[in-house]
Amino acid sequence: MAHSVMDDIDDLLEPLIQFRRDIHAHPELAYKEHRTARQIEAALRELDLDVHTGIGGTGIVASLTCGTSERCIGLRADMDALPIHEETGLPYASQHEGVFHGCGHDGHVAMLLGAAQQLARRRNFDGTVRFIFQPAEEGEGGARAMIEDGLFRRFPCDRVFALHNWPDLPVGTVATRPGPIMAAADKFRIIVSGRGGHAAMPHSTPDAILAASDLVAQLNTIVSRRIAPTATAVLSVTQIEGGRSHNVLPAEVSLTGTVRTFDPAVQDTIELAMRQVAEGVAHASGTRISVHYDRYYPATINHQDAAQEALEAASGVTRTLLAGDPAFTSEDFAFMLQACEGAYIWLGQGRNDNDVPLHHPCYDFNDRVLAIGIKLHIALARRHLAENSGSSN
Numbered sequence: 001m002a003h004s005v006m007d008d009i010d011d012l013l014e015p016l017i018q019f020r021r022d023i024h025a026h027p028e029l030a031y032k033e034h035r036t037a038r039q040i041e042a043a044l045r046e047l048d049l050d051v052h053t054g055i056g057g058t059g060i061v062a063s064l065t066c067g068t069s070e071r072c073i074g075l076r077a078d079m080d081a082l083p084i085h086e087e088t089g090l091p092y093a094s095q096h097e098g099v100f101h102g103c104g105h106d107g108h109v110a111m112l113l114g115a116a117q118q119l120a121r122r123r124n125f126d127g128t129v130r131f132i133f134q135p136a137e138e139g140e141g142g143a144r145a146m147i148e149d150g151l152f153r154r155f156p157c158d159r160v161f162a163l164h165n166w167p168d169l170p171v172g173t174v175a176t177r178p179g180p181i182m183a184a185a186d187k188f189r190i191i192v193s194g195r196g197g198h199a200a201m202p203h204s205t206p207d208a209i210l211a212a213s214d215l216v217a218q219l220n221t222i223v224s225r226r227i228a229p230t231a232t233a234v235l236s237v238t239q240i241e242g243g244r245s246h247n248v249l250p251a252e253v254s255l256t257g258t259v260r261t262f263d264p265a266v267q268d269t270i271e272l273a274m275r276q277v278a279e280g281v282a283h284a285s286g287t288r289i290s291v292h293y294d295r296y297y298p299a300t301i302n303h304q305d306a307a308q309e310a311l312e313a314a315s316g317v318t319r320t321l322l323a324g325d326p327a328f329t330s331e332d333f334a335f336m337l338q339a340c341e342g343a344y345i346w347l348g349q350g351r352n353d354n355d356v357p358l359h360h361p362c363y364d365f366n367d368r369v370l371a372i373g374i375k376l377h378i379a380l381a382r383r384h385l386a387e388n389s390g391s392s393n
Contacts, residue, residue, distance in 0.1 A: 009374055012114050016374075017367050019043070020110035021092040024365070027081030027099045027106075030136035031057040031145075036079050036109070040133050043113055047120040049131070052154075056146030060133040061155050064119055067126030073384040074130040074160035074340065075377050076333065077112035078105045078137035087361035103358050104165040104349070107365030109133065111163065111373030118378055127385035130155050136332075139185075141296065143335040152339050159306050160342035161380050162333045163373055165365060167357055169348025172372045174314035176345045177323040178307040182300035183234075183260040184267060185330030186293065190215065190278060192242075193288040196251030205249055209242055211285035212253040216240070218277045219257075226273045227266060234260040234328055235270060260328045262299045300334040306343040313379040314345070318372050329358075347373055 019039070028036050037058045044051050049062040058079070086093050086100040094100045116131045132151070136142030169175055192212045197205035216237050223233050235257065242253030261267050271293050282289040314320045323346065333344050349366040356362045 009114065009118055009371060012117055012374070013371060016110045016114045016370055019113065020106050020365065020367065020370070023106040023109060024101045025092045025095050027094050027096055027101045028079075029083060029099055030080045030138055030140035030142065033058045033079045033135050037133070037135075040079070040109060040113065044116060044131070047116060049116065049120065055151060056135060056142055056149040058135040059142065059146045059149070059151075060131075061151070062116065062131040063128055063155065064116065064123075064131070065128040066123045069127040069385060071127035071385050072130065072157050073127070073381055074132050074155070074157035074336075074342070075112055075115065075380065076132040076134055076160060076162040076336065077108040078134045078142070078162075079109055080105060080136050080138050080140075080142065082138055082359060084359065084361055088364055090364060100361070101365070102360065102363045103138065104363075104365040105137065107165055107367070107370065107373070108163060111370055112377060114370065114374035115377030115381070118374060119381060125382050125385040129381045129385070130157055132160070139296070141332050141335070143332040147335055147339050151336075157340050157342075159309070159384060160336050160340045161306070161310060161345060162336070162342075163345050163347050163376060164331070165349040165369065166346035167349055167351050167363075169346055169350070170319075171348055171350040171366065172318045172369055173348035174311075174318055174320045174345060174372075174376060175323040175348070176302060176307050176310050176343055177326070178302050178304035180262040180299050180326045181302050181323065181344050182326060182331040182334065183262055183328045184264075184295065184299040184334075185297040186259040186261075186267065186271075186295045188255075188257055188259065188274065188294070189292045190255040190274075191290045191292075192253045192255070193290075194249070194251055194286070197249050199247045199249050202249060206286035208250055208253040208287055211281050211287045211289070212240060212242065212255055214285065215255060215278065215281050215289070218281065219274065222270055222273045222277070226269055231266050232262055233266050233270060234258075260330070262326060264298075267295060297330040297332050298334045298338065300331045300344050301337055302343040303337070303341045306341050309383060310343045310345050310380065313383040314376055317375045317379050345376070347376065
């Protein structure tokens with residue numbers, strides 16, 4: 001007899017909560033997730049899965065095949081923590097100073113592991129599930145590293161899905177949308193170089209601080225004056241460094257910031273405009289200005305059919321909604337969606353008692369949504385692979 005997506009998983013939850021909190025207490029930064037990977041590997045090998053490690057650094061792919069179908073689905077969870085000092089005061093708080101699971105990747109790991117445990121126990125589908133545990137999501141491109149290491153060549157997938165907990169949604173609500181769901185993330189660093197000199201004689205040296213100030217003002221007009229009102233973009237200067245004394249004009253000032261967009265054509269326009277503005281300010285001020293522009297994460301673009309499949313699968317598990325506006329935060333799952341059809345999904349976890357967002361020192365994953373996340377993974381797998389009524393329970 002085949003089981004529904006709402007199979008009883010109560011016996012899995014308490015061990016998974018303890019597993020999640022153990023990972024929370026021992027967070028590891030990008031490409032250093034060695035202990036985390038060992039813990040995951042050990043749990044997967046207990047399920048008698050086909051486990052491969054060291055993919056893209058510390059990444060893991062475990063495959064579970066049932067029946068005879070060649071269809072295959074990938075389910076991804078990220079593993080890395082953030083370089084933040086935790087301030088939750090929890091009994092399982094980080095034991096590593098300045099490293100903290102402030103984005104809920106510990107919960108993502110636990111949900112995917114729970115789905116692997118349940119699917120391995122029931123084995124009532126026809127095809128292959130790839131459980132993808134990815135390193136280095138937080139700005140270091142772990143998804144790209146896994147792909148370059150042969151992820152989809154070695155472990156082909158028809159579609160790939162990822163869940164991310166989302167404090168802005170009510171507990172248990174699932175939301176996604178076709179098309180853009182997370183922004184591209186670009187970062188820039190602009191170096192303004194003068195000669196430096198005495199502050200009492202500004203006429204004798206190009207003023208790098210004044211040029212940098214002019215640059216900041218002009219950069220903040222790019223989106224409003226160079227980008228169509230129907231397009232969407234954000235440009236923010238987030239850091240200015242230069243000068244060490246009240247009576248010295250510095251020889252160099254640096255500006256750092258970020259650009260967020262959803263359209264590569266808009267990215268092109270903004271980068272070109274930044275370089276043109278820098279050239280103009282340099283000419284007017286007598287300084288030299290160099291622009292270093294890095295498009296480190298593309299926009300996360302869901303495939304239409306995959307997003308619809310995700311919403312239909314989720315509807316049998318919990319409350320669902322079609323997401324409205326995409327988020328301006330970024331996600332390196334974008335690289336996987338460039339290489340394989342799929343969708344990125346938000347799983348509401350609600351605000352905690354401190355009403356804090358992701359990446360806040362007082363954030364913690366909400367264990368109340370573990371069961372829903374597990375069931376959603378299972379529903380995605382079974383919907384895509386079709387239940388195999390001939391399997392044993």
